[in-house]
Amino acid sequence: xxxxxxxxxxxxxxxxxxxxxxxxxxxxxxxxxxxxxxxxxxxxxxxxxxxxxxxxxxxxxxxxxxxxxxxxxxxxxxxxxxxxxxxxxxxxxxxxxxxxxxxxxxxxxxxxxxxxxxxxxxxxxxxxxxxxxxxxxxxxxxxxxxxxxxxxxxxxxxxxxxxxxxxxxxxxxxxxxxxxxxxxxxxxxxxxxxxxxxxxxxxxxxxxxxxxxxxxxxxxxxxxxxxxxxxxxxxxxxxxxxxxxxxxxxxxxxxxxxxxxxxxxxxxxxxxxxxxxxxxxxxxxxxxxxxxxxxx
Amino acid sequence: xxxxxxxxxxxxxxxxxxxxxxxxxxxxxxxxxxxxxxxxxxxxxxxxxxxxxxxxxxxxxxxxxxxxxxxxxxxxxxxxxxxxxxxxxxxxxxxxxxxxxxxxxxxxxxxxxxxxxxxxxxxxxxxxxxxxxxxxxxxxxxxxxxxxxxxxxxxxxxxxxxxxxxxxxxxxxxxxxxxxxxxxxxxxxxxxxxxxxxxxxxxxxxxxxxxxxxxxxxxxxxxxxxxxxxxxxxxxxxxxxxxxxxxxxxxxxxxxxxxxxxxxxxxxxxxxxxxxxxxxxxxxxxxxxxxxxxxxxxxxxxxxxxxxxxxxxxxxxxxxxxxxxxxxxxxxxxxxxxxxxxxxxxxxxxxxxxxxxxxxxxxxxxxxxxxxxxxxxxxxxxxxxxxxxxx
Numbered sequence: 001x002x003x004x005x006x007x008x009x010x011x012x013x014x015x016x017x018x019x020x021x022x023x024x025x026x027x028x029x030x031x032x033x034x035x036x037x038x039x040x041x042x043x044x045x046x047x048x049x050x051x052x053x054x055x056x057x058x059x060x061x062x063x064x065x066x067x068x069x070x071x072x073x074x075x076x077x078x079x080x081x082x083x084x085x086x087x088x089x090x091x092x093x094x095x096x097x098x099x100x101x102x103x104x105x106x107x108x109x110x111x112x113x114x115x116x117x118x119x120x121x122x123x124x125x126x127x128x129x130x131x132x133x134x135x136x137x138x139x140x141x142x143x144x145x146x147x148x149x150x151x152x153x154x155x156x157x158x159x160x161x162x163x164x165x166x167x168x169x170x171x172x173x174x175x176x177x178x179x180x181x182x183x184x185x186x187x188x189x190x191x192x193x194x195x196x197x198x199x200x201x202x203x204x205x206x207x208x209x210x211x212x213x214x215x216x217x218x219x220x221x222x223x224x225x226x227x228x229x230x231x232x233x234x235x236x237x238x239x240x241x242x243x244x245x246x247x248x249x250x251x252x253x254x255x256x257x258x259x260x261x262x263x264x265x266x267x268x269x270x271x272x273x274x275x276x277x278x279x280x281x282x283x284x285x286x287x288x289x290x291x292x293x294x295x296x
Numbered sequence: 297x298x299x300x301x302x303x304x305x306x307x308x309x310x311x312x313x314x315x316x317x318x319x320x321x322x323x324x325x326x327x328x329x330x331x332x333x334x335x336x337x338x339x340x341x342x343x344x345x346x347x348x349x350x351x352x353x354x355x356x357x358x359x360x361x362x363x364x365x366x367x368x369x370x371x372x373x374x375x376x377x378x379x380x381x382x383x384x385x386x387x388x389x390x391x392x393x394x395x396x397x398x399x400x401x402x403x404x405x406x407x408x409x410x411x412x413x414x415x416x417x418x419x420x421x422x423x424x425x426x427x428x429x430x431x432x433x434x435x436x437x438x439x440x441x442x443x444x445x446x447x448x449x450x451x452x453x454x455x456x457x458x459x460x461x462x463x464x465x466x467x468x469x470x471x472x473x474x475x476x477x478x479x480x481x482x483x484x485x486x487x488x489x490x491x492x493x494x495x496x497x498x499x500x501x502x503x504x505x506x507x508x509x510x511x512x513x514x515x516x517x518x519x520x521x522x523x524x525x526x527x528x529x530x531x532x533x534x535x536x537x538x539x540x541x542x543x544x545x546x547x548x549x550x551x552x553x554x555x556x557x558x559x560x561x562x563x564x565x566x567x568x569x570x571x572x573x574x575x576x577x578x579x580x581x582x583x584x585x586x587x588x589x590x591x592x593x594x595x596x597x598x599x600x601x602x603x604x605x606x607x608x609x610x611x612x613x614x615x616x617x618x619x620x621x622x623x624x625x626x627x628x629x630x631x632x633x634x635x636x637x638x639x640x641x642x643x644x645x646x647x648x649x650x651x652x653x654x655x656x657x658x659x660x661x662x663x664x665x666x667x668x669x670x671x672x673x674x675x676x677x678x679x680x681x682x683x684x685x686x687x
Contacts, residue, residue, distance in 0.1 A: 020593065020623060027653075075516065095623070097592055100487055100517035101401060105438040108406050124622050136592075136622040138652040153568020154592070155620040158652060159673070179567060181489075182406045208568045211403050236571040238578045239587075276579065277572075278674060 002128035002173045003148070003193040003200070004091060004119070005068055009132045012037045012066035012089070014057065014073050014081045016048050020095070021072035024136050025051060028070070031133040036064040057088045070125065070134045071096060078121060079103035086116035092184075093134045094120035104182040111184060118184025124154035124176035127161075137161070137174065145170020147284060148194040150187055151206030152179050152213075156235055159277050160204055167281045169288065172200040179208070187217035195226055202229040202287050204280060205271070209236035210257050218265035229287030230271040233280050234259045297513045298344040302384040304509030307486065308493075311478045314505045318386030327367030328360040330385035337385040339366050343378040349418075351375045356388065389505055393461050394495035395454075396420050397472070399479055401489045402435065408483060410434040410442060410476060412454035414461060416495040430457070442480055447473040461498055471504045487517030542586075546605055551588060553605060558583025559684050561606035561615035563599075565590050565624045573618040576673055582681035585612045592623040599632025604640055613684040614645035618673055619652070626650050626658025634665045645683040649676035 005011075011028065015021040016038025025048060029035050037060040038048050044055030054060035057069065068091045073081040075098040083106075085092035092111070099107075099121050111118045119126060125135010129142040138158060143165040151157030157176045164171065175190050177183055187205060194200040207214035214234065221230060237259040263273050272287065274280040299307070305315040317334060320342070321327040331337050341353030348354060353375050357363035363385065373380045396416030402409040413431045415423045424431050432454035436442035442450075451472040455463040463469065475496070483491040490512035497507040513521055546553030552567075556574070560582045564570030570589040577584045586609065590602050599617075606615055619629045633648055649670040650658050659669050670676035 024623070076519065098516045100520070101489060101514045102408070102438075102484060102487055102517070105401075105407050109438050136653075138620075138622055138655075141652075151568070153566050153572075154622055155564070155566035155569035155652075156572055157568075158620045158622060159569065159572075162651065181401055181403045206568070208571060213403075216404075235568050235575060238575050238584075239571060276576070276674065 002131060003190070003197050004117075004126055004173060004175065005128050005132040005134055007034075007131040009068050009134070010034055010036045010064065010066045011132070011134055012039060012057065012060050012064070012069045013051070014039045014069055014071045014085060016040055016051065016053060016072070017043055018072060018074070022048055024070075024072065024095075025049070027136070027139060028133055031139045032130070033132050033134065036066050057084045061088045067091070068093065068134055071121070075099045079107040082107045082118060082121070083110045086111040086114040086118065089116070091117045091119070093123070093125045094118065094184075095123065095125060095135055096120075097122040099180070101181055104180065108182055108184065119175065120178040120180075120184060122180040123178030123183075124157060126173060126175040127171070128173045129171055135176070137176070141165055142174065143170035144172075146172060146199060146201035146288065148172045148197070148200035148203045149174040149206070150190040150194070150203065151176055152208050153206060153235065156206055156208075156233075160206055160233070160280055163277050163281050164204070164284060167285065169281070169284055172197060181211070186213045188213075188220045191217055191220060191226065194228075195224070200228070201291055202231070202284060204284060205230060205232045205266070207232065207234045207262055209234070209239055209259050209262070212257060214262040215265045218262075218269040218271070221266075221269040221271065229284070229291055230266075230269075231274055231280055231283045231287060232263075232266040232271040233274040233277070234262050234266075297515060297518065299509075299511040299513070300342045300344060301340060301509055302342055302382075304511040305384075305506065307482060307511070308506050308509055311482045313475050313478050313482075313493075314503065315509075316386040316389055316505060316507065318384050320382055321367060321385055322382045324364045324368035324371060327383055327385050328364035331357055331360040331363035334385065334387050336388050337363060338388055339363060339370060340384045340386070341370050341373060341375060341380045342382045342384055343375045343380055345376050345378055348375050353380065389497050389507060390500045391495075391497045391507070392500045393498040394507075395461070395498060395504070396494045397475060397479065397496045398492035398494065399483045399488070399490070400492070405435050407435045407438055408480070410436065410447070410450060410480060412450050412472065412476070414455050414458040420494060430454070436480065441484070442477060444473055444477065447476040450476065465502070467502055468498070468504075475504060486511060487514045487521055488512060489514045542609055545608060546588075549601055549605055551602060551605055552591065554587040555609070556584045556586050557611070558585045559611055559613045560680055561585050561588075561609070561612040562618070563588045563590060563602050563606060563615060564618045565592065565594060565620065569618065569620055573616065573673065573677070576677040577616060577681060580674075580677045580681040582677070582684065585609055590624070594624050594632075595628045596632035596635060599629050600636040600639070603633065603636040603642070607640070607642065607644070612644070614647070614680050616676060616680040617646065617648045617650075618676065619648075619650045621650070621652030621654060621658075624653065626652060626654040626656075627661060628654075630658040630661035633667065634661065637665075637667070645680065647676050647680040647683070649673050
């Protein structure tokens with residue numbers, strides 16, 4: 001099993017005629033993702049490497065039964081694209097970086113009222129190995145297995161996927177939630193999905209300084225009795241206070257949002273804290289072993 | 297990007313939010329002239345950073361001569377790295393009470409929050425920490441904005457338990473609701489992630505006046521706020537913390553750069569990975585010189601620009617480039633590194649660790665150019681720390 005996407009997912013790409021949309025549609029198809037449609041207003045009726053292009057998401061859904069959208073639309077139009085997607089299908093995955101935050105406040109509200117789901121924006125997307133990839137996570141690093149991965153930083157999430165794969169620990173699904181201040185799914189949302197997935201036997205959580213989503217996830221782990229091993233890795237430990245590090249999220253304000261506050265919260269919740277990527281691998285191997293001993 | 301106080305107040309005034317009369321002065325003579333027209337004035341340094349009062353950047357002048365003297369003193373100051381290039385001279389207020397009204401992005405609620413307290417002034421953060429019941433909050437619907445009744449409820453809640461001013465101070469709640477509505481509309485119009493009036497002064501005549509203003513614009517919205525940005529001279533655009541020249545140069549180049557004062561230059565793609573690269577250098581006993589995130593999808597030009605930027609720092613003894621390609625392609629990164637090395641005649645050690653999309657092409661290009669890519673990030677960090685020690 002897996003979370004959010006699997007081999008039956010029918011994927012649509014918004015912004016398929018743009019540079020990134022076209023390139024990554026190719027990458028997704030090479031991975032094995034079933035890309036059934038593209039959307040690009042005004043270019044309906046054409047195709048991109050054999051994928052039919054529609055003017056609207058609604059048209060594409062009616063014609064192809066698409067149920068997941070990958071959004072590769074430029075920042076000024078991306079919030080609208082997210083809403084268009086949420087009005088027509090259940091899951092939008094927005095890769096676009098640089099969307100004005102007040103646009104996102106509205107888009108996020110709209111998605112919620114539609115009862116749809118949003119992953120991102122400014123995220124790498126998600127992968128269920130050998131089944132489906134939506135987004136930009138490199139193809140060759142993913143191996144199927146028992147570990148669920150959820151991370152804020154895209155590239156750091158790739159590091160963890162690759163290191164675990166090389167050490168023989170595959171993934172159920174790897175999910176990048178993104179680094180913007182206003183996001184769709186958060187850590188807790190994804191942890192709940194992993195909790196409901198029988199094949200996810202352990203979880204890696206990759207956080208970073210700023211915001212308080214890691215702290216909320218720690219509270220949920222503690223209160224829900226989530227019983228699978230969790231390894232947590234927090235980046236930005238050596239960031240000087242008050243220095244801005246690029247992501248709107250990566251701002252240290254007061255005591256909340258510091259690396260230490262996140263590490264303390266997760267440790268209290270029973271997570272194993274990794275200092276390095278190598279530690280993630282070591283702690284995950286130990287966690288999985290403990291779990292299989294307990295199960296036998 | 298943060299607006300200067302006078303820029304914020306000009307926008308408050310245009311939105312119908314009362315502000316004291318004032319005038320901008322770039323010389324002490326202009327300040328003296330302002331004092332002649334306005335009478336007793338407060339002279340306030342215009343810098344995009346807090347703590348200017350404590351640093352001596354605010355003075356009260358009763359005469360034009362005093363205004364000239366104080367303005368000359370303040371205009372010669374440098375406040376936490378920001379040289380003072382202008383002062384705002386405004387009429388003094390007869391303040392009966394200091395209130396707080398602010399709008400800011402609430403990440404947890406994923407909306408703008410409107411915050412109001414009867415206990416405004418410099419200690420508002422302490423008030424929030426010690427007596428949270430004195431802080432009232434409202435999270436308006438992002439499509440509809442705040443309704444008048446919601447703003448009245450916010451005002452009554454923030455005034456509860458306070459006597460003077462209190463919930464029954466004549467005219468107060470009505471003024472608060474009107475200012476709240478205008479401030480919210482202004483925040484939306486400016487793409488502001490923070491729009492704050494602290495203190496919101498209640499004068500002895502019972503009028504509310506914005507005695508200070510802090511407006512922070514969402515960097516992602518700069519494109520559509522171009523008109524606004526166009527009005528602000530370059531020197532005033534130092535919105536980020538730390539006024540170091542290198543950070544200013546990086547902003548000019550459009551790079552996300554934070555100066556850290558060590559010897560190992562750090563370039564990565566993605567904020568999380570780059571922060572982790574800084575952490576790795578530290579763990580290997582090195583001292584990172586900077587944080588430079590080239591972001592997603594960077595091409596060869598951006599990589600070259602980034603390398604040039606990092607090497608402007610004379611303390612840098614070598615550079616660690618750590619790239620995990622997703623939307624960024626390894627061949628583009630390699631081309632940028634090679635171009636920078638050859639065109640800028642870089643002789644300091646470069647350690648490149650590259651993996652992900654187009655990794656093989658990138659590695660081949662680097663190897664052909666005599667740059668051996670590192671395999672793991674930890675190994676690369678160890679190598680660059682060793683190399684920068686030797687040189």
